[in-house]
């Protein structure tokens with residue numbers, strides 16, 4: 001039998017890359033998207049869930065019926081829930097109240113116990129999803145806390161898999177890698193691998209308007225005055241994640257809710273790729289970057305598309321939601337107009 005796996009976990013990783021032909025056609029470079037939605041849990045987080053849980057198994061920290069705990073905006077939760085089912089663990093998650101009800105229903109359908117916590121409180125507030133997860137990890141016996149923001153294995157998962165895949169898929173020709181940074185694991189681990197192969201590869205992080213990562217990279221200071229709420233899930237932070245290797249990143253580009261939303265919809269309409277909200281963010285970041293960096297047809301640019309658009313149907317793919325945000329009504333069908341201004 002060929003291409004048959006023992007269980008769903010055998011499908012994690014080795015995600016495809018596809019050339020972008022239209023949304024970045026104003027840029028002379030070759031631009032490829034790495035489609036992490038092709039993972040069985042539909043996001044890049046499958047890689048870290050499997051890697052971290054298997055590392056804990058190797059250390060003897062888990063036995064049948066153990067509990068895996070994590071704080072997550074959604075994607076990591078789907079992945080941990082999936083791995084937990086196959087391996088026989090319980091999954092307990094704390095999520096922010098920015099998370100859409102259908103995401104929470106999805107997590108519950110995969111057997112997870114879900115705690116919904118307020119998004120707009122400080123990370124060290126006892127009500128925050130970080131603190132709730134920490135507390136549960138001390139209260140639930142026989143449990144491990146994945147702690148993706150401060151777990152080096154998050155970086156290692158991408159050092160072991162995403163980085164080498166990108167190198168092989170581009171035949172070592174990659175010149176630029178762009179990825180949205182939440183925990184920073186995807187970009188840090190991929191960068192670590194790729195810069196070992198070729199230190200000249202430019203590594204560009206994408207940060208959100210309202211997050212502290214870009215300024216921290218540039219000044220070494222956490223500027224709390226920059227923190228404000230925003231809509232893009234999974235991108236940026238109000239704290240400095242330990243899984244972000246700032247010295248492996250050359251530059252950050254900051255994007256906002258509105259242009260990232262338009263780009264997400266544009267990618268669906270022009271490339272027929274239904275990506276999540278950060279798919280639009282990473283394309284938007286490349287277009288902003290191209291305004292003040294000269295790119296040529298020798299450049300091979302890889303963008304990580306972290307997850308699937310099916311998770312955002314009532315958000316960025318909803319015209320009503322776009323209108324509620326105050327985003328221009330006709331934007332979805334008239335990009336030329338929107339981006340002229």
Ligand code: PMP
Pocket residue numbers: 073075076180181182183184185186187233234235276277278306307
């Ligand atoms: N996009 C989405 C939709 C995500 O859920 C995440 C993870 N928070 C990211 C991008 C960023 O990935 P990382 O945590 O590896 O930086």
